[in-house]
Amino acid sequence: MIINSRFFNRSELIGFVALALLLFVILPLSLDIFRLNLVAKYLTYAFVGIGLVLCWGYGGILSLGQGVFFGLGGYCMAMYLKLEASSVENTKIQSTPGIPDFMDWNQLTQLPFFWKPFHSFPITLIAIMLVPGIFAFIIGAAMFKRRVGGVYFAIITQAIAAIMTILIVGQQGYTGGINGITDLRTLHGWDIRTDHAKFILYFIEVVLLFACIIAAQFIRLTKLGRILVAMREQEDRVRFSGYSVANFKIFAFCAAAIFAAIGGAMFTLEVGFMSPSFVGIVPSIEMVIYTAVGGRMSIFGAVWGSLLVNFAKTSLSESFPQLWLFGLGALFIAVVLAFPNGLSGIWQDYVQPHIDRLLASRKSKPGNGFPVADGAPAE
Amino acid sequence: MLIGHQPKDFLLAVSGLTVSFDGFKAVNDLSFYVEDNEIRVIIGPNGAGKTTVLDLICGKTKATSGSIQFRGKELTKLRENEIVQAGVGRKFQTPSVFEDLTVFENLEISFPRGRTVFGSLTFQRDATVKQRVEEVAEMIFLKDRLDTYADQLSHGQKQWLEIGMLLIQDPDLLMLDEPVAGMSVSERAKTAELLNRIIKGRSVLVIEHDMKFVEDIAHKVTVLHQGQILSEGTMEHVKNDPKVIEVYLGH
Numbered sequence: 001m002i003i004n005s006r007f008f009n010r011s012e013l014i015g016f017v018a019l020a021l022l023l024f025v026i027l028p029l030s031l032d033i034f035r036l037n038l039v040a041k042y043l044t045y046a047f048v049g050i051g052l053v054l055c056w057g058y059g060g061i062l063s064l065g066q067g068v069f070f071g072l073g074g075y076c077m078a079m080y081l082k083l084e085a086s087s088v089e090n091t092k093i094q095s096t097p098g099i100p101d102f103m104d105w106n107q108l109t110q111l112p113f114f115w116k117p118f119h120s121f122p123i124t125l126i127a128i129m130l131v132p133g134i135f136a137f138i139i140g141a142a143m144f145k146r147r148v149g150g151v152y153f154a155i156i157t158q159a160i161a162a163i164m165t166i167l168i169v170g171q172q173g174y175t176g177g178i179n180g181i182t183d184l185r186t187l188h189g190w191d192i193r194t195d196h197a198k199f200i201l202y203f204i205e206v207v208l209l210f211a212c213i214i215a216a217q218f219i220r221l222t223k224l225g226r227i228l229v230a231m232r233e234q235e236d237r238v239r240f241s242g243y244s245v246a247n248f249k250i251f252a253f254c255a256a257a258i259f260a261a262i263g264g265a266m267f268t269l270e271v272g273f274m275s276p277s278f279v280g281i282v283p284s285i286e287m288v289i290y291t292a293v294g295g296r297m298s299i300f301g302a303v304w305g306s307l308l309v310n311f312a313k314t315s316l317s318e319s320f321p322q323l324w325l326f327g328l329g330a331l332f333i334a335v336v337l338a339f340p341n342g343l344s345g346i347w348q349d350y351v352q353p354h355i356d357r358l359l360a361s362r363k364s365k366p367g368n369g370f371p372v373a374d375g376a377p378a379e
Numbered sequence: 380m381l382i383g384h385q386p387k388d389f390l391l392a393v394s395g396l397t398v399s400f401d402g403f404k405a406v407n408d409l410s411f412y413v414e415d416n417e418i419r420v421i422i423g424p425n426g427a428g429k430t431t432v433l434d435l436i437c438g439k440t441k442a443t444s445g446s447i448q449f450r451g452k453e454l455t456k457l458r459e460n461e462i463v464q465a466g467v468g469r470k471f472q473t474p475s476v477f478e479d480l481t482v483f484e485n486l487e488i489s490f491p492r493g494r495t496v497f498g499s500l501t502f503q504r505d506a507t508v509k510q511r512v513e514e515v516a517e518m519i520f521l522k523d524r525l526d527t528y529a530d531q532l533s534h535g536q537k538q539w540l541e542i543g544m545l546l547i548q549d550p551d552l553l554m555l556d557e558p559v560a561g562m563s564v565s566e567r568a569k570t571a572e573l574l575n576r577i578i579k580g581r582s583v584l585v586i587e588h589d590m591k592f593v594e595d596i597a598h599k600v601t602v603l604h605q606g607q608i609l610s611e612g613t614m615e616h617v618k619n620d621p622k623v624i625e626v627y628l629g630h
Binding site: 219222223224226227229230232233234236237238239240241242243244245247248251 | 460477479544
């Protein structure tokens with residue numbers, strides 16, 4: 001891994017190391033496999049969050065339809081797993097053996113053409129990124145070339161999320177309908193339901209997450225990253241500096257879609273099914289809230305936000321199922337009003353100065369042994 | 380594409396330009412020509428359509444009819460970023476700089492290289508870029524503020540920064556919309572000095588109300604009134620034109 005002082009500044013490096021320690025060492029050692037699997041599920045939303053940081057935080061493009069891309073990635077993976085679980089031996093009691101069970105229930109007698117490529121694992125892996133990427137490109141080209149932006153764009157993405165859900169639910173024979181694609185068993189012959197597999201999948205996911213963090217950080221540090229910030233503030237000035245604003249917006253939107261899709265594919269593997277309830281308006285907005293709470297300007301903040309809000313969601317929704325959604329709404333409003341840069345903003349404004357002062361005082365007075373200066377920055 | 384009747388020595392040829400907003404003709408059958416290395420000032424009362432003319436040339440507003448030829452290229456058919464790449468730079472009336480970026484980064488974005496998505500991903504901040512940014516920063520009196528975020532700058536400094544961003548684009552035609560508006564007296568003098576330096580070797584189209592400033596820099600003045608040309612010529616000629624005195628200078 002290439003980490004030099006230019007790629008991450010000091011506080012980002014601390015954030016990177018702290019997150020790596022937490023996810024690679026502390027959580028796997030301290031949690032049982034059930035809880036670790038929950039963390040893995042929460043982290044799938046962190047992929048979406050990283051995309052939203054680029055697209056919304058930097059580029060100023062608020063998408064309320066990231067669930068669509070999360071879902072597309074998840075469905076691509078689920079289709080592959082479902083086909084593998086629907087071998088002729090496994091489905092010999094069906095009237096048409098060898099096709100997924102829900103197709104048989106819906107009187108389909110052969111596999112639809114768009115399912116066929118998902119027999120192949122490499123094609124599935126490519127499709128997980130390509131299908132949402134192309135879909136985002138089409139939406140982006142249609143909207144941004146026509147200068148649709150801001151609130152209008154957000155509303156349209158929300159409408160797309162609603163349409164997608166209706167489509168999936170309505171086309172039961174092809175998509176598994178409201179139940180989604182369930183009863184997934186093996187990945188390329190490897191049983192994903194065992195505890196051991198869940199443990200391995202957790203680590204695969206964390207590695208992928210760090211790959212995405214590094215990719216996002218790379219984009220952020222190029223001139224493209226600075227153009228995104230510039231565009232958010234003064235779209236016209238960017239245009240009159242010779243850039244095609246639409247193309248940059250399309251890029252940010254596609255990148256966010258691909259990150260979300262990777263998260264969705266991992267979600268299917270971790271949880272063992274995919275359903276339209278992760279595609280629609282509500283999950284899409286929840287994903288935006290995770291990012292807002294973590295801090296929409298911070299890649300690490302998005303990961304923390306996904307973890308913390310989901311922890312809160314799990315523990316609170318068990319005790320107060322009715323109140324939880326109100327709590328989530330209130331949290332969003334509170335964050336937007338009081339802390340527009342979320343947890344990472346609070347960290348930067350209130351915690352970071354103290355750490356800097358501690359480090360500075362240790363440097364300026366070498367060897368006079370203040371015990372406070374030895375304290376590692378609390379995480 | 381060369382058009383037969385297009386006179387060759389004009390850098391910019393605007394002919395029959397009309398734009399109407401819901402029937403109101405903000406610019407009405409306007410024709411004028413700008414030569415290489417000419418400094419043209421557009422003056423006129425409020426609502427005369429001065430800013431609209433600049434908007435039309437740089438592509439911000441689409442013309443209803445008429446043509447704008449720049450070096451033989453028809454600008455009315457191009458997108459904004461293509462017009463910039465053809466060599467037209469535009470400064471807005473209110474300073475529009477990127478406040479969340481540093482002075483260096485502001486200038487770097489305007490550097491004419493890596494303007495595509497892929498180009499900006501692979502853009503390298505090499506010696507050429509650094510040298511050019513520093514050069515321009517010195518011209519616009521911001522050399523020691525390269526690492527300052529633009530939101531920390533004063534109004535005048537922001538105006539200079541935006542002029543610098545245009546300078547680094549090195550356009551053949553520079554369009555400035557009230558470059559000294561809202562500046563203090565000392566800033567005004569410095570800006571006039573700056574403009575006098577940067578207008579060398581290019582054509583400039585300026586909108587300005589400050590008559591002293593206009594007299595200092597203009598080669599030729601165009602007076603607009605209700606979307607049409609009221610008078611055109613040297614400052615001397617325009618000043619003594621009774622129509623101009625009536626609608627504009629007399630006030």
